[in-house]
Amino acid sequence: MSQIELTEAQQCLVDAGKVLMIGKHSEEIPESERNMIWRGFAGNFGNKGLACTMLRDDGIVLIITEGDVSREVLRHEFIHAAQCHASPETMKSALDAAIQVGQLLVSAIRAKLTANPECEKGHRDLAMAEQQWKMQADGSATVAAFPVFQFYQDLYPTNETAELASEILGFDYPRGAYAAMTACLAAECGYEIDPMSDLARELVAYTFEHLEHEIIDELMAEAGQSPDTQLRM
Numbered sequence: 001m002s003q004i005e006l007t008e009a010q011q012c013l014v015d016a017g018k019v020l021m022i023g024k025h026s027e028e029i030p031e032s033e034r035n036m037i038w039r040g041f042a043g044n045f046g047n048k049g050l051a052c053t054m055l056r057d058d059g060i061v062l063i064i065t066e067g068d069v070s071r072e073v074l075r076h077e078f079i080h081a082a083q084c085h086a087s088p089e090t091m092k093s094a095l096d097a098a099i100q101v102g103q104l105l106v107s108a109i110r111a112k113l114t115a116n117p118e119c120e121k122g123h124r125d126l127a128m129a130e131q132q133w134k135m136q137a138d139g140s141a142t143v144a145a146f147p148v149f150q151f152y153q154d155l156y157p158t159n160e161t162a163e164l165a166s167e168i169l170g171f172d173y174p175r176g177a178y179a180a181m182t183a184c185l186a187a188e189c190g191y192e193i194d195p196m197s198d199l200a201r202e203l204v205a206y207t208f209e210h211l212e213h214e215i216i217d218e219l220m221a222e223a224g225q226s227p228d229t230q231l232r233m
Protein backbone atom coordinates (compact mmCIF):
# COMPACT_ATOMS: atom_id res chain seq x y z
CA MET A 1 0.00 0.00 0.00
CA SER A 2 1.46 3.35 -0.96
CA GLN A 3 1.72 6.17 1.53
CA ILE A 4 -1.60 7.93 2.00
CA GLU A 5 -1.76 11.38 3.49
CA LEU A 6 -4.56 11.88 5.96
CA THR A 7 -6.20 15.07 7.13
CA GLU A 8 -5.94 15.96 10.79
CA ALA A 9 -9.50 14.78 11.52
CA GLN A 10 -8.90 11.52 9.68
CA GLN A 11 -5.64 10.94 11.54
CA CYS A 12 -7.55 11.54 14.79
CA LEU A 13 -9.94 8.67 14.05
CA VAL A 14 -7.01 6.39 13.24
CA ASP A 15 -5.09 7.45 16.38
CA ALA A 16 -8.19 6.90 18.53
CA GLY A 17 -8.32 3.32 17.25
CA LYS A 18 -11.73 3.85 15.69
CA VAL A 19 -10.52 3.39 12.14
CA LEU A 20 -8.03 0.87 10.88
CA MET A 21 -6.55 1.37 7.42
CA ILE A 22 -5.54 -1.86 5.78
CA GLY A 23 -4.93 -3.58 2.44
CA LYS A 24 -7.33 -6.08 0.96
CA HIS A 25 -5.31 -9.10 2.12
CA SER A 26 -5.12 -7.99 5.74
CA GLU A 27 -5.86 -10.54 8.44
CA GLU A 28 -7.87 -7.81 10.18
CA ILE A 29 -10.73 -8.48 7.76
CA PRO A 30 -13.09 -11.01 9.36
CA GLU A 31 -12.77 -14.31 7.56
CA SER A 32 -16.46 -14.41 6.72
CA GLU A 33 -16.17 -11.10 4.82
CA ARG A 34 -12.97 -11.76 2.89
CA ASN A 35 -14.51 -13.29 -0.23
CA MET A 36 -17.01 -10.49 -0.52
CA ILE A 37 -14.30 -7.85 -0.14
CA TRP A 38 -12.04 -9.54 -2.71
CA ARG A 39 -14.90 -9.79 -5.16
CA GLY A 40 -15.48 -6.07 -4.73
CA PHE A 41 -11.87 -5.36 -5.65
CA ALA A 42 -11.71 -7.95 -8.43
CA GLY A 43 -12.71 -5.55 -11.19
CA ASN A 44 -9.86 -3.21 -10.37
CA PHE A 45 -7.29 -3.11 -13.16
CA GLY A 46 -4.23 -0.93 -13.39
CA ASN A 47 -3.37 1.51 -10.67
CA LYS A 48 -6.75 3.03 -10.07
CA GLY A 49 -7.18 3.35 -6.32
CA LEU A 50 -10.17 1.63 -4.78
CA ALA A 51 -11.47 1.70 -1.25
CA CYS A 52 -14.30 0.32 0.80
CA THR A 53 -15.42 0.57 4.39
CA MET A 54 -16.79 -2.04 6.74
CA LEU A 55 -17.84 -1.94 10.36
CA ARG A 56 -16.40 -4.86 12.31
CA ASP A 57 -18.34 -6.47 15.15
CA ASP A 58 -15.95 -4.97 17.69
CA GLY A 59 -16.94 -1.45 16.56
CA ILE A 60 -13.73 -0.73 14.66
CA VAL A 61 -14.26 0.61 11.16
CA LEU A 62 -12.00 -0.94 8.55
CA ILE A 63 -11.06 1.20 5.55
CA ILE A 64 -9.69 -1.21 3.00
CA THR A 65 -7.73 0.29 0.12
CA GLU A 66 -5.90 -0.88 -2.95
CA GLY A 67 -3.67 1.16 -5.22
CA ASP A 68 -3.26 4.92 -5.16
CA VAL A 69 -6.40 6.19 -3.52
CA SER A 70 -7.27 9.83 -4.19
CA ARG A 71 -7.94 12.33 -1.41
CA GLU A 72 -11.59 12.39 -2.44
CA VAL A 73 -12.10 8.64 -2.44
CA LEU A 74 -10.51 8.52 0.98
CA ARG A 75 -12.72 11.36 2.20
CA HIS A 76 -15.78 9.41 1.02
CA GLU A 77 -14.71 6.37 3.06
CA PHE A 78 -13.87 8.45 6.14
CA ILE A 79 -17.32 10.05 5.95
CA HIS A 80 -18.73 6.51 6.09
CA ALA A 81 -16.44 5.71 9.02
CA ALA A 82 -17.63 8.80 10.91
CA GLN A 83 -21.26 7.95 10.12
CA CYS A 84 -20.81 4.71 12.10
CA HIS A 85 -20.18 6.80 15.23
CA ALA A 86 -22.43 9.80 14.61
CA SER A 87 -25.62 10.72 16.46
CA PRO A 88 -28.99 10.62 14.65
CA GLU A 89 -29.15 14.44 14.99
CA THR A 90 -25.84 14.92 13.18
CA MET A 91 -26.83 12.36 10.55
CA LYS A 92 -30.00 14.36 9.93
CA SER A 93 -28.10 17.64 9.69
CA ALA A 94 -25.73 16.06 7.17
CA LEU A 95 -28.62 14.86 5.00
CA ASP A 96 -30.25 18.30 5.26
CA ALA A 97 -26.98 19.86 4.12
CA ALA A 98 -26.92 17.54 1.08
CA ILE A 99 -30.51 18.57 0.33
CA GLN A 100 -29.46 22.24 0.42
CA VAL A 101 -26.56 21.62 -1.96
CA GLY A 102 -28.95 19.83 -4.30
CA GLN A 103 -31.43 22.70 -4.04
CA LEU A 104 -28.86 25.08 -5.54
CA LEU A 105 -28.45 22.85 -8.56
CA VAL A 106 -32.15 22.06 -9.00
CA SER A 107 -33.04 25.78 -8.82
CA ALA A 108 -30.36 26.58 -11.40
CA ILE A 109 -31.69 23.94 -13.80
CA ARG A 110 -35.26 25.22 -13.40
CA ALA A 111 -34.20 28.83 -13.95
CA LYS A 112 -32.36 27.78 -17.10
CA LEU A 113 -35.37 25.81 -18.37
CA THR A 114 -37.68 28.74 -17.75
CA ALA A 115 -35.42 30.99 -19.81
CA ASN A 116 -34.63 28.34 -22.43
CA PRO A 117 -37.38 25.70 -22.65
CA GLU A 118 -35.51 24.10 -25.57
CA CYS A 119 -32.87 22.87 -23.07
CA GLU A 120 -35.32 20.43 -21.53
CA LYS A 121 -33.87 17.40 -23.27
CA GLY A 122 -30.40 18.29 -22.05
CA HIS A 123 -31.66 18.31 -18.48
CA ARG A 124 -34.05 15.37 -18.82
CA ASP A 125 -32.47 13.88 -15.66
CA LEU A 126 -34.43 16.41 -13.62
CA ALA A 127 -37.86 15.27 -14.83
CA MET A 128 -36.75 11.64 -14.69
CA ALA A 129 -35.59 11.90 -11.09
CA GLU A 130 -38.71 13.83 -10.08
CA GLN A 131 -40.85 11.08 -11.51
CA GLN A 132 -38.86 8.39 -9.69
CA TRP A 133 -39.18 10.09 -6.32
CA LYS A 134 -42.87 10.82 -6.74
CA MET A 135 -43.34 7.09 -7.31
CA GLN A 136 -41.31 6.32 -4.19
CA ALA A 137 -43.41 8.82 -2.24
CA ASP A 138 -46.80 7.52 -3.36
CA GLY A 139 -45.78 3.87 -3.09
CA SER A 140 -46.20 3.04 -6.78
CA ALA A 141 -42.49 2.32 -7.36
CA THR A 142 -41.65 -1.35 -7.88
CA VAL A 143 -37.95 -0.99 -7.05
CA ALA A 144 -36.68 0.17 -3.65
CA ALA A 145 -35.22 3.66 -3.28
CA PHE A 146 -31.57 2.73 -2.83
CA PRO A 147 -31.17 0.53 -5.93
CA VAL A 148 -33.08 3.12 -7.97
CA PHE A 149 -30.58 5.78 -6.90
CA GLN A 150 -27.61 3.53 -7.70
CA PHE A 151 -29.03 2.63 -11.10
CA TYR A 152 -29.63 6.23 -12.17
CA GLN A 153 -26.38 7.50 -10.69
CA ASP A 154 -24.62 5.36 -13.31
CA LEU A 155 -26.65 6.99 -16.13
CA TYR A 156 -26.98 10.57 -14.92
CA PRO A 157 -26.43 13.47 -14.64
CA THR A 158 -26.53 14.43 -18.30
CA ASN A 159 -23.51 16.32 -19.62
CA GLU A 160 -25.54 19.53 -19.54
CA THR A 161 -26.50 19.04 -15.90
CA ALA A 162 -22.95 18.04 -14.95
CA GLU A 163 -21.63 21.21 -16.60
CA LEU A 164 -24.13 23.39 -14.80
CA ALA A 165 -23.33 21.61 -11.54
CA SER A 166 -19.62 22.34 -11.76
CA GLU A 167 -20.49 26.01 -12.28
CA ILE A 168 -23.08 26.24 -9.52
CA LEU A 169 -21.69 23.90 -6.88
CA GLY A 170 -18.03 24.65 -7.39
CA PHE A 171 -16.96 21.05 -7.79
CA ASP A 172 -16.64 19.01 -10.93
CA TYR A 173 -17.93 15.64 -9.81
CA PRO A 174 -21.05 14.39 -11.62
CA ARG A 175 -21.71 11.51 -9.19
CA GLY A 176 -21.73 13.98 -6.30
CA ALA A 177 -23.95 16.38 -8.22
CA TYR A 178 -26.46 13.62 -8.91
CA ALA A 179 -26.46 12.55 -5.26
CA ALA A 180 -27.19 16.11 -4.10
CA MET A 181 -29.90 16.49 -6.72
CA THR A 182 -31.43 13.21 -5.55
CA ALA A 183 -31.47 14.29 -1.90
CA CYS A 184 -33.25 17.51 -2.86
CA LEU A 185 -35.82 15.96 -5.20
CA ALA A 186 -36.70 13.12 -2.81
CA ALA A 187 -37.44 15.69 -0.11
CA GLU A 188 -39.38 17.88 -2.53
CA CYS A 189 -41.50 14.96 -3.70
CA GLY A 190 -42.39 14.08 -0.13
CA TYR A 191 -40.23 10.96 0.17
CA GLU A 192 -38.63 11.09 3.58
CA ILE A 193 -35.24 9.42 3.60
CA ASP A 194 -34.23 7.97 6.96
CA PRO A 195 -31.01 9.86 7.86
CA MET A 196 -29.56 6.62 9.31
CA SER A 197 -30.27 4.56 6.16
CA ASP A 198 -27.68 3.33 3.66
CA LEU A 199 -29.23 5.62 1.05
CA ALA A 200 -28.74 8.70 3.26
CA ARG A 201 -25.16 7.63 4.06
CA GLU A 202 -24.31 7.43 0.35
CA LEU A 203 -26.08 10.67 -0.60
CA VAL A 204 -24.05 12.49 2.05
CA ALA A 205 -20.75 10.76 1.21
CA TYR A 206 -21.11 11.45 -2.53
CA THR A 207 -22.34 15.03 -2.10
CA PHE A 208 -19.43 15.98 0.13
CA GLU A 209 -16.72 13.80 -1.39
CA HIS A 210 -15.46 16.79 -3.40
CA LEU A 211 -16.99 19.55 -1.31
CA GLU A 212 -15.79 20.98 2.00
CA HIS A 213 -18.62 21.66 4.45
CA GLU A 214 -18.77 22.39 8.15
CA ILE A 215 -21.29 19.59 8.76
CA ILE A 216 -18.67 17.07 7.61
CA ASP A 217 -16.12 18.64 9.97
CA GLU A 218 -18.71 18.26 12.74
CA LEU A 219 -19.43 14.68 11.77
CA MET A 220 -15.72 13.82 11.89
CA ALA A 221 -15.21 15.63 15.20
CA GLU A 222 -18.18 13.91 16.78
CA ALA A 223 -16.95 10.51 15.64
CA GLY A 224 -13.53 11.24 17.14
CA GLN A 225 -15.07 12.10 20.50
CA SER A 226 -17.73 9.42 20.71
CA PRO A 227 -17.09 6.73 23.31
CA ASP A 228 -17.13 3.25 21.77
CA THR A 229 -20.34 2.39 23.57
CA GLN A 230 -22.17 5.01 21.53
CA LEU A 231 -21.59 3.05 18.39
CA ARG A 232 -24.58 3.30 16.10
CA MET A 233 -25.15 1.51 12.85
Ligand SMILES: [Zn+2]
Nearest residue numbers: 076080202205
Ligand atom coordinates in the same frame (compact mmCIF):
# COMPACT_ATOMS: atom_id res chain seq x y z
ZN1 LIG B 1 -20.06 5.06 -0.24
